[in-house]
Amino acid sequence: MKKIKILSILAVISIVFYSCEKIDPPYKQEGGSGNGGEAVKKVLLEDYTGHDCVNCPTAAVVAEDLKELYGDQLVVMAVHAGFFARPTPSLPEDFRTVAGEAWDQYFGISAAGNPNGLVDRVETAPGDYILSYGQWGAAIAVELETAAEAEITIENSFAQNKLTSNIKSEFLTALTGTYNLTFCITQDSIIGPQKNNDANVGDIPLIENYVFMHVLRYTNEIWGENLTDNVEVGKEYESTFSVDFEADWVPENCHVVAFISNQETKMILQVEEAKVSE
Amino acid sequence: MKRVVLLLTIVLFSGISAYSQVSEIFKNSQVHGSFEFDGAYYMPDNTVGITDSMINGKNFAFNGFGNITYSLGNFSAGFRYEAYLPPLAGFDPRLEGQGFPYLWATYATEKFSFTVGNFYEQFGNGLTFRTYQEWMLGYDNSLNGARVTYEPVKGLLFKGVYGMQRFFWTPYTKNSRGIVKGFDAELDFNQVFNSMSNSKLKLVLGGSFVSNYQADLDPLYNLPRDVGNMAGRMTLGYGKFNITTEYAYKINDPSAINNYIYKVGDALMLSASYSTKGFGFYGMFKRYDNMSYKSNRAVTANALDISFLPPNTETHTYMLTSMYPYNTQPNGEIGYQLQLNYKVPKKSKLGGKYGMGLAINYSQVNDIVRNAVNVPGTDTTAVGASGTLGWTSPFFKFGERIFWQDFNIEIDKKFSKKLKGTYTYMYQSYDIATLEGHTGEPIVYSNIGVIDMTYKFTSNHALRWELQGLWTKEDKGDWAAILLEYTISPHWFVSITDQYNYGNPEEEKRINYYTGSFGYTHETTRISVTYGRQREGIVCVGGVCRAVPASSGFYVTISSNF
Numbered sequence: 001m002k003k004i005k006i007l008s009i010l011a012v013i014s015i016v017f018y019s020c021e022k023i024d025p026p027y028k029q030e031g032g033s034g035n036g037g038e039a040v041k042k043v044l045l046e047d048y049t050g051h052d053c054v055n056c057p058t059a060a061v062v063a064e065d066l067k068e069l070y071g072d073q074l075v076v077m078a079v080h081a082g083f084f085a086r087p088t089p090s091l092p093e094d095f096r097t098v099a100g101e102a103w104d105q106y107f108g109i110s111a112a113g114n115p116n117g118l119v120d121r122v123e124t125a126p127g128d129y130i131l132s133y134g135q136w137g138a139a140i141a142v143e144l145e146t147a148a149e150a151e152i153t154i155e156n157s158f159a160q161n162k163l164t165s166n167i168k169s170e171f172l173t174a175l176t177g178t179y180n181l182t183f184c185i186t187q188d189s190i191i192g193p194q195k196n197n198d199a200n201v202g203d204i205p206l207i208e209n210y211v212f213m214h215v216l217r218y219t220n221e222i223w224g225e226n227l228t229d230n231v232e233v234g235k236e237y238e239s240t241f242s243v244d245f246e247a248d249w250v251p252e253n254c255h256v257v258a259f260i261s262n263q264e265t266k267m268i269l270q271v272e273e274a275k276v277s278e
Numbered sequence: 279m280k281r282v283v284l285l286l287t288i289v290l291f292s293g294i295s296a297y298s299q300v301s302e303i304f305k306n307s308q309v310h311g312s313f314e315f316d317g318a319y320y321m322p323d324n325t326v327g328i329t330d331s332m333i334n335g336k337n338f339a340f341n342g343f344g345n346i347t348y349s350l351g352n353f354s355a356g357f358r359y360e361a362y363l364p365p366l367a368g369f370d371p372r373l374e375g376q377g378f379p380y381l382w383a384t385y386a387t388e389k390f391s392f393t394v395g396n397f398y399e400q401f402g403n404g405l406t407f408r409t410y411q412e413w414m415l416g417y418d419n420s421l422n423g424a425r426v427t428y429e430p431v432k433g434l435l436f437k438g439v440y441g442m443q444r445f446f447w448t449p450y451t452k453n454s455r456g457i458v459k460g461f462d463a464e465l466d467f468n469q470v471f472n473s474m475s476n477s478k479l480k481l482v483l484g485g486s487f488v489s490n491y492q493a494d495l496d497p498l499y500n501l502p503r504d505v506g507n508m509a510g511r512m513t514l515g516y517g518k519f520n521i522t523t524e525y526a527y528k529i530n531d532p533s534a535i536n537n538y539i540y541k542v543g544d545a546l547m548l549s550a551s552y553s554t555k556g557f558g559f560y561g562m563f564k565r566y567d568n569m570s571y572k573s574n575r576a577v578t579a580n581a582l583d584i585s586f587l588p589p590n591t592e593t594h595t596y597m598l599t600s601m602y603p604y605n606t607q608p609n610g611e612i613g614y615q616l617q618l619n620y621k622v623p624k625k626s627k628l629g630g631k632y633g634m635g636l637a638i639n640y641s642q643v644n645d646i647v648r649n650a651v652n653v654p655g656t657d658t659t660a661v662g663a664s665g666t667l668g669w670t671s672p673f674f675k676f677g678e679r680i681f682w683q684d685f686n687i688e689i690d691k692k693f694s695k696k697l698k699g700t701y702t703y704m705y706q707s708y709d710i711a712t713l714e715g716h717t718g719e720p721i722v723y724s725n726i727g728v729i730d731m732t733y734k735f736t737s738n739h740a741l742r743w744e745l746q747g748l749w750t751k752e753d754k755g756d757w758a759a760i761l762l763e764y765t766i767s768p769h770w771f772v773s774i775t776d777q778y779n780y781g782n783p784e785e786e787k788r789i790n791y792y793t794g795s796f797g798y799t800h801e802t803t804r805i806s807v808t809y810g811r812q813r814e815g816i817v818c819v820g821g822v823c824r825a826v827p828a829s830s831g832f833y834v835t836i837s838s839n840f
Binding site: 019141142 | 506
């Protein structure tokens with residue numbers, strides 16, 4: 001009986017010690033699995049945000065860290081939508097778009113809270129796509145492990161304040177279903193006020209000259225235009241978009257983001273990004 | 279022929295025997311259950327800014343559950359059905375769906391019990407482990423797995439738990455969340471040792487250890503896969519004095535809640551009470567430092583909490599005293615509470631014919647002190663920066679920022695056999711920037727008064743009325759509220775309430791939030807219908823905020839149990 005008691009105590013102590021993992025510095029990983037853009041598979045991170053969202057600058061830092069880690073393999077898009085993106089007297093900018101608001105409604109993001117995001121619009125459970133910024137890194141890593149099922153090339157020309165974008169899409173594997181191509185314009189380096197609650201990011205409660213990155217400015221259609229209902233492997237699907245730039249869209253700071261998604265599941269197969277103007 | 283008769287006889291007797299066994303099972307079986315259905319019909323209401331496009335076709339909302347428990351001797355089993363189609367306004371939209379999220383079976387003998395499926399359990403005060411459900415908040419963090427308890431002698435109890443937690447309707451898949459395991463032991467000296475069975479000294483000691491395993495898939499950080507949280511506790515009583523304390527220590531647990539810092543966490547709570555006839559005193563101290571503990575480190579939602587951090591603030595229930603409720607800050611807070619209860623004797627000057635109850639309560643919660651630490655690989659220091667040890671903090675020092683202060687005094691007095699009243703005065707300071715995420719907004723200082731009177735016309739007819747006022751220069755300004763409730767017991771009640779934000783600095787927001795209700799109760803079944811408006815608000819949990827829009831419409835609640 002005494003032996004059993006001693007063994008039980010030892011068992012409990014072993015569980016205690018083996019159930020704790022202490023991490024020593026450095027806490028952040030150095031380098032990443034990004035391969036300088038050579039890999040075909042690219043991932044879209046949509047950061048749903050708003051200038052009135054006090055915790056969103058912290059999430060934007062995570063998005064930038066991930067972008068630095070994965071380089072061209074990761075495309076970031078900041079979608080300003082929902083309650084915290086509304087213009088107010090002290091935050092007059094309106095970065096909302098029709099598509100951004102529709103996506104926010106569909107995926108239920110601001111209803112669940114900001115900041116939150118989507119990674120390739122992959123469902124984590126039936127009907128649930130939402131990922132907190134702490135989940136983005138792991139979700140991107142998992143997506144990058146998957147094989148690319150399509151390839152996109154973008155050729156942009158910008159003249160007389162008009163962007164003409166020629167996009168070629170090619171499927172690499174046989175797929176069933178309907179696939180759409182969504183064409184977006186994002187803009188970097190917009191300066192404006194942003195609420196903030198993280199002293200390590202900037203002033204609290206307001207960063208007067210916050211630099212907004214990857215801001216979604218334009219989308220061709222909410223869920224994109226039909227690419228094909230009948231995928232043919234190896235066929236080049238060509239699409240052309242022309243957009244007149246608004247006064248506050250600075251071409252040098254803008255990118256075209258194009259992605260192919262399954263119309264039914266909304267899941268994104270492939271994404272590509274290219275500068276509007278050098 | 280003989281064989282046929284014999285066979286028939288055997289079949290007949292087996293049938294009778296089986297029937298008697300079945301009837302015995304039915305006779306000894308017990309089935310209990312409870313049901314609640316909460317429905318809403320939302321309507322546009324221009325005054326509070328609700329338009330048809332905001333309702334977006336979702337006029338109806340429904341939260342409902344049915345909870346059934348079956349028991350036969352040492353065996354019991356049960357399930358709970360839930361539906362949120364869609365969830366009522368204010369509930370997390372990820373609850374939308376329906377199904378059986380709670381299924382369990384238990385076999386319990388005098389010394390052992392075994393449970394499989396979902397279960398609720400708590401170790402000590404919950405600092406290392408507590409799973410529970412709050413229907414009104416849409417919260418459920420039940421553990422789905424196995425539990426064993428063992429009580430070798432009365433007063434010595436061991437518990438072991440193993441499993442994964444519920445996260446809305448998301449099924450468990452590999453690496454989708456952590457696997458929780460825990461162990462608890464509690465020794466009640468007065469029960470175990472005969473020599474202490476009649477002692478005035480009461481002593482209970484306990485200890486627990488919980489660990490959460492979650493794979494490290496994060497590309498940015500090196501994360502601990504096993505995070506342990508351990509605690510020791512004691513309850514000591516002597517006569518009318520009672521002291522309870524628990525200390526918990528958690529190893530490095532970088533998470534989205536603490537902004538991925540690698541600091542250890544700890545928690546201390548200590549409460550003392552003294553009570554005698556007509557007099558009671560209660561005091562509590564607590565300090566939490568980096569103690570959020572979830573089974574998915576990346577989740578910020580109000581879900582997957584493995585532990586529970588008990589509040590040290592009084593929970594208020596009146597319309598205006600509960601307008602600014604406290605919200606525990608797991609990343610760090612230090613506070614205390616003092617409560618005094620006194621019953622002024624009958625036939626004294628103050629007490630009058632029936633006596634008078636007096637309760638005084640004060641609670642305060644401050645931020646902890648946070649000193650900057652080195653950012654690895656640099657010469658700089660920072661507080662709470664990700665990838666660092668977060669901060670250092672002197673244990674008993676109160677930070678300058680006061681999250682919460684609440685002084686309240688409550689008097690209840692019976693004037694006659696027919697008339698009685700409760701009077702409350704409350705002074706509150708509320709750091710709305712921290713507690714609601716209204717960063718940059720000033721602290722809300724408010725004075726609140728409540729008069730709550732009941733007049734009994736007959737033994738089963740009563741009228742209750744409340745008059746309330748909240749006065750503040752901050753946030754939405756002054757409020758007044760009224761309630762009238764007429765009860766014909768045991769079956770009927772009818773009530774009206776109105777909360778009027780007459781002091782709102784923006785004139786168009788000086789809105790009446792009124793409701794009208796009636797209800798009928800028959801035995802254990804209750805139905806109530808309400809029409810009216812509910813205020814808007816912002817809910818922040820774990821650094822994620824969502825706007826809860828105002829709502830207007832009809833609400834029906836039906837509940838029953840058997």
